[in-house]
Amino acid sequence: MEHREQLPGREALSGARRVVIKIGSALLTNDGQGLDEAAIGGWVDQVAELHRRGVEVVLVSSGAVAAGMVRLGWQARPSAVHELQAAAAVGQNGLTQCYEQHFARHDMLTAQILLTHDDLSNRKRYLNALSALRTLVELRVVPVINENDTVVTDEIRFGDNDTLGALVANLLEADALVLLTDQEGLFDADPRDNPKASLIAEGQADDPALAAVAGGGGALGRGGMSTKVRAATLAARSGAVTVIASGRQPGVITRLMAGEMLGTLLRPHQAPIAARKRWLAGQLQVRGTLTLDAGAVNVLREKGSSLLPVGVRQVEGSFKRGDMVLCIDEQGGRIAKGLCNYGAEEARRLAGKPSHQIEAILGFVEAPELIHRDNLVIV
Numbered sequence: 001m002e003h004r005e006q007l008p009g010r011e012a013l014s015g016a017r018r019v020v021i022k023i024g025s026a027l028l029t030n031d032g033q034g035l036d037e038a039a040i041g042g043w044v045d046q047v048a049e050l051h052r053r054g055v056e057v058v059l060v061s062s063g064a065v066a067a068g069m070v071r072l073g074w075q076a077r078p079s080a081v082h083e084l085q086a087a088a089a090v091g092q093n094g095l096t097q098c099y100e101q102h103f104a105r106h107d108m109l110t111a112q113i114l115l116t117h118d119d120l121s122n123r124k125r126y127l128n129a130l131s132a133l134r135t136l137v138e139l140r141v142v143p144v145i146n147e148n149d150t151v152v153t154d155e156i157r158f159g160d161n162d163t164l165g166a167l168v169a170n171l172l173e174a175d176a177l178v179l180l181t182d183q184e185g186l187f188d189a190d191p192r193d194n195p196k197a198s199l200i201a202e203g204q205a206d207d208p209a210l211a212a213v214a215g216g217g218g219a220l221g222r223g224g225m226s227t228k229v230r231a232a233t234l235a236a237r238s239g240a241v242t243v244i245a246s247g248r249q250p251g252v253i254t255r256l257m258a259g260e261m262l263g264t265l266l267r268p269h270q271a272p273i274a275a276r277k278r279w280l281a282g283q284l285q286v287r288g289t290l291t292l293d294a295g296a297v298n299v300l301r302e303k304g305s306s307l308l309p310v311g312v313r314q315v316e317g318s319f320k321r322g323d324m325v326l327c328i329d330e331q332g333g334r335i336a337k338g339l340c341n342y343g344a345e346e347a348r349r350l351a352g353k354p355s356h357q358i359e360a361i362l363g364f365v366e367a368p369e370l371i372h373r374d375n376l377v378i379v
């Protein structure tokens with residue numbers, strides 16, 4: 001189908017510049033027998049290899065509760081929230097230490113990031129999370145993300161790390177989300193119950209037939225296949241492909257990233273740029289207006305640049321950091337929409353000024369640009 005040819009497929013993996021890799025509990029803890037340090041070392045070696053080739057990798061790692069259970073000598077996953085929280089706190093330590101040691105073999109730094117749902121749904125915190133993560137990635141540090149299980153309540157829970165992985169892929173506009181699990185991929189029935197089940201090599205993320213065959217998970221984690229298929233539909237919103245594959249396949253990450261036919265590939269139904277633009281454009285209400293000079297209009301339109309304060313002539317409206325603002329030219333024509341890194345009062349003080357003066361003017365710097373190009377859509 002011609003339509004499908006324009007959409008990302010396996011080649012999105014081999015051409016990926018930024019990828020989010022999520023590793024599930026069953027793999028990390030060797031089916032509940034403590035952290036599988038050798039396996040973690042193997043994935044880290046592959047991530048380091050990608051890193052050397054210039055691919056940016058963000059890890060989402062489960063396993064805190066499962067590792068904590070083993071350390072505490074508990075046989076079964078507790079159901080009481082306070083016990084889960086305690087297990088996560090104990091286990092997260094071991095998890096971080098393990099990643100850090102393995103990445104150190106490659107002279108690479110890692111950073112532990114523990115998130116709650118609020119961190120990505122509240123606009124201000126979303127921008128904070130985004131700029132911290134982006135900075136880490138630019139510093140060539142590998143962020144290792146998990147849900148902050150020790151402080152979450154049901155209201156602020158992502159629920160499972162497949163969803164968290166997808167939201168991180170949206171946040172960073174990753175090209176691909178790789179979900180490593182204990183099965184070869186998505187089968188047409190749960191292979192635990194049906195040994196004749198066969199692997200689905202490829203599908204469209206939002207195909208309801210896939211959601212229908214995806215069941216629940218094992219005793220250690222929270223997700224299952226249903227959350228992985230749902231994660232693929234979330235990741236597709238910013239145009240990322242998702243692949244579900246077995247973390248036990250030797251060299252799984254590097255082979256997938258070389259375009260090898262492994263696991264289940266779930267394609268987005270729209271191309272990345274269109275998806276990202278629709279997502280941003282449809283996201284938020286406009287709270288203010290920035291009038292740009294001709295130079296700024298030109299670089300936004302022609303070069304896809306970020307908007308710097310120096311190109312802004314006037315600021316109207318009352319908006320907070322993270323709010324959507326409209327950018328217009330001096331004749332009032334609509335140019336772009338985007339999430340502003342500064343509130344209206346601050347933006348007024350910065351208008352027309354070079355970025356190196358931001359600290360002197362405000363006493364702090366959120367970012368050198370008023371609107372980062374990742375958070376900007378031309379209208």
Ligand SMILES: Nc1ncnc2c1ncn2[C@@H]1O[C@H](COP(=O)(O)OP(=O)(O)O)[C@@H](O)[C@H]1O
Pocket residue numbers: 023024025026027062180181182183185186187188189190191192213214215216217218219221222223224225226
């Ligand atoms: N259609 C399916 N295809 C493959 N696995 C399935 C399917 N439905 C349910 N599952 C189960 O999902 C499990 C993987 O999910 P989960 O235990 O949450 O792993 P992880 O910890 O990696 O997230 C598999 O072990 C498998 O038994």
Ligand SMILES: N[C@@H](CCC(=O)OP(=O)(O)O)C(=O)O
Pocket residue numbers: 023024025026061062063064065066088146147149159160161162217220221222223224
């Ligand atoms: N945040 C939890 C993992 C939750 C989760 O989604 O687990 P899994 O289904 O194994 O990916 C932990 O670290 O134990």
